[in-house]
Every structure is written in C-alpha cells, then in structure tokens.
Amino acid sequence: MRLADRPLAGVRVLDYAQYVAGPFATMLLGDLGADVVKVEPPTGDAWRHYNPHAPGESTWFYALNRGKRSVTLDLKTEEGRAASARLIAGADAVVHNMPPERAARFGLDRESVRAANPRAVWSCVTAFGTEGPDAGRLGYDIIAQALSGLLMADARPEDAVPRRSGGIAMADLTAGLLTCISVLAGVAGRERGRQAPGVEVSLLGAALAVQVQRFVRIGDSEEATDSGPLTAAELDRTARTTAGADRLEPYYRCYRTADSFLALACLNTAQRRRLLGILGLDDPWVADPQAAPADEAERAARAALVDRFAAVFATRPLDHWLSVLAKHDIPSGDVRLLNRLFDDRQVTVNGLVQTVRQPGVGPVQLLGNVFKIDGTAAPAARPAPRLGEHSAELLGEPAGTPGAFKAPETPEAPGVRQLRHTAERNGA
16 A cells, blocks of 8 residues: 555654654554654664664664654754754644653743644653643653552562563553544544644553553542552562452463463353353353452362363363364464564464564564555555654755754664675665
8 A cells, every 4th residue: 555545644743752652653653644754862762772783773763663754853952943843834743752841942842833833733742741749750661650550460479579561561552552542633633623732641641541440449449548658568468469369260361281371261151151061160150250259268169160170271282272162252362472473474464564674784574554454554664764864855955055954973883784784685
C-alpha cells in the first residue's frame, strides 16, 4: 500500500518527544500514513544513546522511530525556536514529553503552539499530570509503575524488592497508545469544525489504565488507606495473596505438558465444563473459580484440584493437547520465546515483523505495522533516521548555506564500518 493511500496521508506530526511513550505514539501514527518529523536536540533523542552499538545508534531507538524524518534544532537558541515555530505553522499535530516549564521556554506549551498554528492538535505526555503535588516531579516508567500500584501487581513470594513484570515498560507503552488515540481524536474533531484540542496523557494515568479492572471500589472500603511507605511485610503479604489467588485458578494459567508448556484460557462456564469433560475431572466451583474460598478447607480442596489438572496435562505432549482443545473450541496455545517470532508464519503473514535497511548497518528486523489497512499491513517507508538527516529539506534551506541546520558528524565505529561493508556487499 502506498503512503498516499493510508488514512493519515497528508497529515504532518511533529515529534519533539524522547525515550518511549511519545515516539511510540508517533511511530504508530506514521504507520497509519502520517508524515512524522522527529525534532531532536543537537545531541539527539536520548534513546539513541541507550545501550548503543555505535555512537548515536541503538536498536532501542530503531524500534520506536522507523519511518520518521529527523530535524535537529537547538531550542535553547532564538534561531532554533524560530525554526520550530515555522515547522509548527505547517503541522497538523505536535507531540512532546517535556515538563511544563521547559515546554513554555521552548515554545511548545499549548498556548504557544496554538498561537503559531490554531489548527495544530497538541498532545503532551507527562509523568504524573500537570496538577497536584507531583506535577513537577521527574519520572519514567518504573516510577509511574511504582506510584500507581502496578509494580505490585505481579509481586512474587520470592521477591526481595518489587520488580517490573517481565521488565516491560507497560506505563510508557500504554501512554504511547493513549497519545496516539488523542492525536487521532483531535484531528477527527478538528475536521468537523471543532477547535484543535490540547490533550494531556500521563504515565500515571496509563499505569492505572492497565489496572482498570482492578481499580474499582464499591462504597466505603473497610481496608486501611495508610499512605505510608511500603514495608517488607506488606510486600510479602501482597505477594502471598497474589500467589494464593493464582494457585486456586485452574482455568486461566499455564501447565507443563509431557514435553513443553501449555497456556490455557477458559473465560466462561461452557468452556470450563467442556475442559472438565476432556480431563475427566469434576469441579464444584466451576461457575465462579475466581471467588474467594469460604474457609481453609475449601482453599485446600481447590488447590488440590489444580494439582489434578496439572497431573493430567503432564501425561501427554503439547501437540496432543493443542489438537484436542482446538477440537472442543477451548482457547489454548504453546509458550514461545520472543526471538523465535521473527520467523513465525502467523507473525510474518500478518506483517507483524518487517525488515528495514538501516544506513551503515544493513538489514534490521523489528516490529511491523500493527494496523492492517484494507487487508494490507504496509511496511515503514524508511528506516529510523540518522540524526538531523532531513534538516535541510524540511527547513527549506539548501545544505551548506549559512544558517542551515546540519547534523553533527559522528565517527563510525570499526564494528559498524564492518557491518556497513557487509551490508553493501549484500546489496543493502
């Protein structure tokens, strides 16, 4: 599918954000056809320098910035701010993740953007929101997970300290999704004659959104609302409570098979009853396996039932169970390692992995377009940009003229030089 045929073709988004949430949002908008211009400081997005394989080159940066163009501007200077205002004047949306004071100094607060371009949708990602006692507090994903309770959602009895589940940046990535939605909503509303809105998204709100089904309280809670710091005893108690609840759920969990592991997901009573028939088991609690046990005797009986499930699944190989469960319309799957999915047919045929040819490196495989538009998951139009690669063309100044913005030259590391030569030999 051509870029011109995608839903956001003709929409220009300026991405002033660094790290994860904002760049993830704008990458998704680019997948939908937007022309995403990444406006970077002279040193580049900080993510270029996170676990780099060469100066200014990082797979972490590639993953979130493919398909974009890069402009370098020093917003600490009057010249840089003036150039930024010219870019904003021709943009449809502006995304940033700067603290309010810095955004105001750089002309990226809502009022300044609206003055430069009343039609530009403005979306800002903050750590904890722009009001309240933590409004000016610096924070990243793990801090938002900590302050939102998310860091305790997967507490384990063996944990000496809280940890991010799987090391996944759930607050960052969810905030990116929310930011993408906010820009889409703003553009859609503007096209219906409404004023282009300013929308704020916070990592704190995103971390709570991940817990939406648990973040509910009916009436007056009898639980203590002590706001003091978490203690080791509370970590242990929470971990044991979580583990205890997981221990009693036989229908939504993983089991060991004779040769591998099986993920099982029965979310309704009909599925659960069919499973019991297959396994030759009986469960008095099949209608509500999530209910808290009435007493210790029930707790022990339900834990023993889970053990019987496990014993049956362990008797046959994975392929047997996948075949039998599929035949009875019971959701199940094998457990895979992420690095094996680059060649997985289900992933590849749906466009969920793509190869870009990164200048100086060669082929790089990464996440493909998660949107299928008219049956096609179109690949990125270009790889992640080199720092300032498109400054001249976007700022309308011929390269080499006085005042033209030019990316600083970075020496090429020997390892990257070797990769580049190999890629060139391979036609990259």
